[in-house]
Amino acid sequence: xxxxxxxxxxxxxxxxxxxxxxxxxxxxxxxxxxxxxxxxxxxxxxxxxxxxxxxxxxxxxxxxxxxxxxxxxxxxxxxxxxxxxxxxxxxxxxxxxxxxxxxxxxxxxxxxxxxxxxxxxxxxxxxxxxxxxxxxxxxxxxxxxxxxxxxxxxxxxxxxxxxxxxxxxxxxxxxxxxxxxxxxxxxxxxxxxxxxxxxxxxxxxxxxxxxxxxxxxxxxxxxxxxxxxxxxxxxxxxxxxxxxxxxxxxxxx
Numbered sequence: 001x002x003x004x005x006x007x008x009x010x011x012x013x014x015x016x017x018x019x020x021x022x023x024x025x026x027x028x029x030x031x032x033x034x035x036x037x038x039x040x041x042x043x044x045x046x047x048x049x050x051x052x053x054x055x056x057x058x059x060x061x062x063x064x065x066x067x068x069x070x071x072x073x074x075x076x077x078x079x080x081x082x083x084x085x086x087x088x089x090x091x092x093x094x095x096x097x098x099x100x101x102x103x104x105x106x107x108x109x110x111x112x113x114x115x116x117x118x119x120x121x122x123x124x125x126x127x128x129x130x131x132x133x134x135x136x137x138x139x140x141x142x143x144x145x146x147x148x149x150x151x152x153x154x155x156x157x158x159x160x161x162x163x164x165x166x167x168x169x170x171x172x173x174x175x176x177x178x179x180x181x182x183x184x185x186x187x188x189x190x191x192x193x194x195x196x197x198x199x200x201x202x203x204x205x206x207x208x209x210x211x212x213x214x215x216x217x218x219x220x221x222x223x224x225x226x227x228x229x230x231x232x233x234x235x236x237x238x239x240x241x242x243x244x245x246x247x248x249x250x251x252x253x
Contacts, residue, residue: 002103005077009164019120026109033096042093046084055100070185077165133232148196150186152226160230176212
């Protein structure tokens, strides 16, 4: 099953077997992207949304000189651009980090899912709102944290999201971002990113292994340095949900 990781670690257990089947059957085809290949370019009309089976997709905006700002990333179990279903165009571009396998879902199939099941429609909506919650946290990170704390926070988010889908081994960071990618995500120069990684290494929280590979030595300290509270990911903590259903369906409006 291609979509077995959708909302895993959050509320996947809320989906009925029939809803899971409908979601799987909505896939039109699977495609593969090569490293750094563009998936959707900003402003292009879209008639499909893409679900990640394997790999990492980066969201980015480019300035007038072509310099890139990373504004998000998606991992296995995520829809990259589900908001493209109602909006039809993306306000940013998406591209593969490394090799990426995707399930392509026509918007006509998504419309059918929404019509078939209000509960499944709410689950799909929830997944887009998770993206929005992460975007707000990225704004906080850029506005309030120092460079090394920004990198620590981003690494903690990557770890936490991969824990949800069972893709973190407890030591090796599953996403091989380069230092220039961290710089673009954290609003700093590559030189500053290199300096920040050196500080994190000296504090004993991680070790660089080359080609974007990072070994985590002290996750708790990494969270402290990055002021990371993972509840905005809606898996655990104060913001965790136990159901998509309303507690009182007959409550007055």
